[in-house]
Amino acid sequence: MAPLPKACIIGAGCSGFTTAKKLKDLGVPYDCFEMSDNIGGNWYYNNPNGHSACYQSLHIDTSKWRLAFEDYPVPAGWPDFPHHSQLLQYFHNYVDHFGLRQTITFNTAVTKAERNAEGLWDVTLSNGETRRYDVLFVCNGHHWSPRTPEYPGHFDGVAFHSHAYRTPFDPVDVRGKTVVVVGMGNSAMDIASELSQRPLAGKLIVSARRGVWVLPKYMNGRPADKAAMPPWMPRKLGLALARQTIKKTLGAMEDYGLPKPDHEPLEAHPSVSG
Incomplete structure (x- = not known):
């Protein structure tokens, strides 16, 4: 039998760890790299990687009936629109329930990914190491990069995204x-x-x-x-x-x-x- 392809997953937010879950279910080998010290991505309040846009009062505007993972129900006692801390705990429970945490490499960012002449992916990590993969999953989200317009003139007050x-x-x-x-x-x-x-x-x-x-x-x-x-x-x-x-x-x-x-x-x- 031909060996299964090996995959690389960038990020351990909800897209990253659910991708890992599916690959694990199918027996496909993978490495998952997360630049922060824990899972959660945007829903990790005060994430030390500086990329979370989560604010203290944030409640998700998608109801628990719509956000639940199909293979792991949300807690029955949850409010219809959970607070960000509840959602993050749900993510942690999911990762631990399915034994995914030990498959994630934390405090390690992907700094470069490029296809080589063979059509494979050469992935460079923040520790300087380069690894080769058959498949690349980019799960780094899109809320981490604020888009701030440039306004003409001068403003002396405080302005921030x-x-x-x-x-x-x-x-x-x-x-x-x-x-x-x-x-x-x-x-x-x-x-x-x-x-x-x-x-x-x-x-x-x-x-x-x-x-x-x-x-x-x-x-x-x-x-x-x-x-x-x-x-x-x-x-x-x-x-x-x-x-x-x-x-x-x-x-x-x-x-x-x-x-x-x-x-x-x-x-x-x-x-x-x-």
């Missing part, structure tokens, strides 16, 4: 200050909602290039993302009905003092916020 936000007092104490949150994505809505509480920011302004649909976490008393189209329903019809329901339930965004969206619900990634 939401990636650096931890609490209303870190990295800057916002009490009594005028705060501008740029954008209307999920992080923007979370942070704006938190800082606009009366004891915190003196004035909170949200700046956006265009309006978006801000969807609630609950509709009709149930987590909104539990709703699903019947498998027999044509996608076009299902989307039309979903949009009609959203508009009927929420009304116009302008009624909340928000700019009018230039698109239909579900045509773009929605922001989820109560």
Whole structure:
């Protein structure tokens, strides 16, 4: 029998360790490298690798019914939308339950990966070692690299990306200050909602290039993302009905003092916020 291919997995966040689980199930040999000292990636609050965008008050906006791994149920007593610390513990429990931790090499980053003349992958590690693999899985996520626009002019105040936000007092104490949150994505809505509480920011302004649909976490008393189209329903019809329901339930965004969206619900990634 021909030997099985050997794989390299970059990262031990939820994509990395679930890839490792599947390869282990299939008996495919692999190495998994994680630059930090533990698993969790973006959901590892104050991750020492500096790449986590997790803030102290963060609750995931995907319900536990949607985020659960198919081979490991979420705890029955969880709230519908868990806190980041619960999600990280769930990840740890998953990794330990399936015996994956001993297959992960921590405190080791992949600094370079390139195909050689044979079509294999030469992977260079932060310790200077280079190893050869048949298959490469890049599971390093996409929230670790903040994208900050460049604005003309000069600003004397404190400016930072939401990636650096931890609490209303870190990295800057916002009490009594005028705060501008740029954008209307999920992080923007979370942070704006938190800082606009009366004891915190003196004035909170949200700046956006265009309006978006801000969807609630609950509709009709149930987590909104539990709703699903019947498998027999044509996608076009299902989307039309979903949009009609959203508009009927929420009304116009302008009624909340928000700019009018230039698109239909579900045509773009929605922001989820109560």
